[in-house]
Amino acid sequence: MSRRANLRDIADAVGVSVSAVSLALRGEARVSEETAERIRAAAKRLGYVPNRAASALRTQRSDIVAVCLNDLSNPIFNEFLTHIEDELQQSGRMPYLGVSREDPERQARFLEAAISQGAGGLLICPARGTTPEDLRVVLPTTGRAPFPTVLFSRSLEDVACPQFGNDDFAAGQLMAERLLAGAHETYHWLGGGHDSSTARAREAGFRNVMERAGHVPGIHHGPTSRAFGHATAARLLRESSGPVGFACFSDLIAFGVLAAAAQAGLRAGRDLSVIGCDDMEEARFSVPPLTSIWIDKSAIGRLAARSVLDPEAEAVTRRIAPRLADRATVRSPSATPSAG
C-alpha cells in the first residue's frame, strides 16, 4: 500500500463504519469500549496518522498557530519564540513560523498563507512601518476575523486586538537614570530611529529623563546590529576626551560598543559607560558583563500565546515592567558594580 492509511482502511479492517472509527479514535462514547479497542489496535497496526487538512476543512478549526517574527538573527526574538513555542506545545499546538524581515510585504504574504492554511490564531510582532491597514486581512473592521490575533513585543495604535509588550518608555528612562548616576562628559543614544513602537518609546523615555536633567544627548539612529554599535562607538570614542555614556537600543548594539571600547584600549565601566536593553542571555557573559535593562520575555511570550489560545480569558492588553540588570559596564562613582 503506497497510500497513507485513512479512516476507511481502518473501518474495512475492523469491519465497522467510517463513522464508528472516527468516533472511537476521538474517544466519543458512542462506541463500545471493546470495539474502540479493536479500532485503536487497527489504527496503530496500519500506522494511521489523521489527515489534519481534511479535519480542518470539515470542522473549520485547526491547531496551527501562526507566529510572525521580524528577524531571526536578533536573539531577542528567539527568546520570545522559545517561550511562545513552549506555551503552544503545552496545548498541542504547533507554531507555523513566518519571518517578515521588517518588510510589510513579506509580512502580508505570510498573513495570507496563515489564513490560507486555516490557522487557528496569529501571534505577530509587526514589521517596522506596519499600518493598521496592513493588518486588515486578519483584523477586519467589519465582519469576523479569520482567527484571533495578538500582538507581542511591539505595539500598534488603532488596532483592535490584545497587545503584550514591555514598557519601553520606562526602559528608556531606566537607561538614562542609570547612566546619570555616574559622571559622563557626553551621552549618546545608539540605534533605533525606525518605525516601531519599541524604537520610539525607548528613545523617548531616554530623552525624557536626559532632558529633564539638562542634558542633550547625541542621537545616532541605525540598524540593530553589533556592527553598527562597533562602528558608531569607535568614531565617537575617537572624537571625545572625557568619559562617554552610551545607551543602546538593543544589547546587540551594546556588544559592538564593548568591542570598540576594548579595541581602543578602554575599559567599559571605568573609562566609559555602556548600557544595553533587552538583557539577552549573552549579556551575562560579555567582557565585561553588560549592564542592561531586563525585559520579561517569558511573561510577554507566554501571555501572548495564552491569549491567542484562549481569547476570552486573556484579552487584555498588557505592558510589562522592565527592570535594571546592573552589571559592570556603567560607571558608578558611589556604589561598586555588582554582577547580575
Place this chain on the structure above:
Amino acid sequence: MSRRANLRDIADAVGVSVSAVSLALRGEARVSEETAERIRAAAKRLGYVPNRAASALRTQRSDIVAVCLNDLSNPIFNEFLTHIEDELQQSGRMPYLGVSREDPERQARFLEAAISQGAGGLLICPARGTTPEDLRVVLPTTGRAPFPTVLFSRSLEDVACPQFGNDDFAAGQLMAERLLAGAHETYHWLGGGHDSSTARAREAGFRNVMERAGHVPGIHHGPTSRAFGHATAARLLRESSGPVGFACFSDLIAFGVLAAAAQAGLRAGRDLSVIGCDDMEEARFSVPPLTSIWIDKSAIGRLAARSVLDPEAEAVTRRIAPRLADRATVRSPSATPSAG
C-alpha cells in the same frame, strides 16, 4: 458576511460556475481572458484567500515544509533556519517549525504533526540519540514515504535520505592544529559528549590530531552553553600554571571561557588560548574577537532546502569543508593574530 469567501461566492458574484473560477484563478486556458478578468476582480473585491486545506486534500500536495530544530537558544540553528527560510520563501513555501529540544519524543510528535498537516517535505536536524527507527514514520523501509526528508547539520548512519552537513571531523582537526601552532602547557576539549554526529566527529578530529602530536587532552563533556564554558574554564584556570589551550565544541562555550579568563585577569591570545567552532556572527565582536572554525551555514541550509524542494536534482549527501577563522584568542608565537 461572516464567512471567508470561497470559490462559490466568486462564482455567484460573476455568474459563472465554480469550475470556471478555479480554472481562471490558476490561469488555465479554458476560460476567456475577459471572463478571467472579471473573476479576478471579483476575487479581489471579496477578499478571497484560497483554502489550502481543501486544495491540499484534493491534490494531495502542500506547500508547507516542516523544519525540525533542536534548540532555538543556540544561534547556530537560527543561522541555519534563516538560510532555509530564505530558500523556501523563494519557492513560495513556508517553514512549519518544530523544536525538539533534543528530545526524540517531542521530535516524534512533531513528525506526526507534519504528516498530519500534509507537509510537502521535511528538513530535520535530528535530536540527540535519534535512531533510524525514530525516523521510520517519515522514512519507511517499505512503502512510500509521506514526503521527501532531508537531514541537515547532523548526520545519521543507516538512514536512507540526503544529508547535508559540515565536515566535523575536519573541523576538530583544524581546531587542534591551530592550538598546536602555539605553545601550551595543557590542552582541553570542552563540551559535547552527547549522542550527536557533530559532537562525536569534532571531538574525534581533535583527539586524532592531538594524539598524533603526542598530547593527551583533558576531555570535559557538558552542555552547549556559555555557562558551562565559564564554569569549566574558571576551574581549569585556577588549577593550572602555564598557558592552557581550550578547544570548544561550540562558540557558545568559548564565549563562556573568554568571560572566565577576563574575570581571572588573563588575556586570551596571550595568557591562554581559546578556539571555538561554528563561527557565529557574535565571534567577530567578542572581546577579544574569537578564533573559530567557520562553517558554511548558508551552503548547508540552502542545499538542504533545495534538496527537499527538488529531490531529483539535489539528492546527494554532502559534507561541506570548514575553514579556520583566525582572530585573536589563540597564542601565535610566530605569526601575529589578525582580525577576521
Place this chain on the structure above:
DNA sequence: TGCTGTATGTCAATCGATTGACTAAACGCC
C-alpha cells in the same frame, strides 16, 4: 446543409474527517 474543430464553459466525483439525524437491538419497568 452537414461535418469537423475549437473555444469556452459546466458537471459531478473526489480527497478524508466530522456530525446531526436516524435505526436496531437490548434493557428496564410497571
Place this chain on the structure above:
DNA sequence: GGCGTTTAGTCAATCGATTGACATACAGCA
C-alpha cells in the same frame, strides 16, 4: 406485553478546491 430509554452503531451531507468527462456555440469548409 407494551412502552420508553439506552446503547451502539450507521447514513449521508458537508467543508472547498480540483479535474476528467462532457456540453454548447460558433466558425470554417466542402
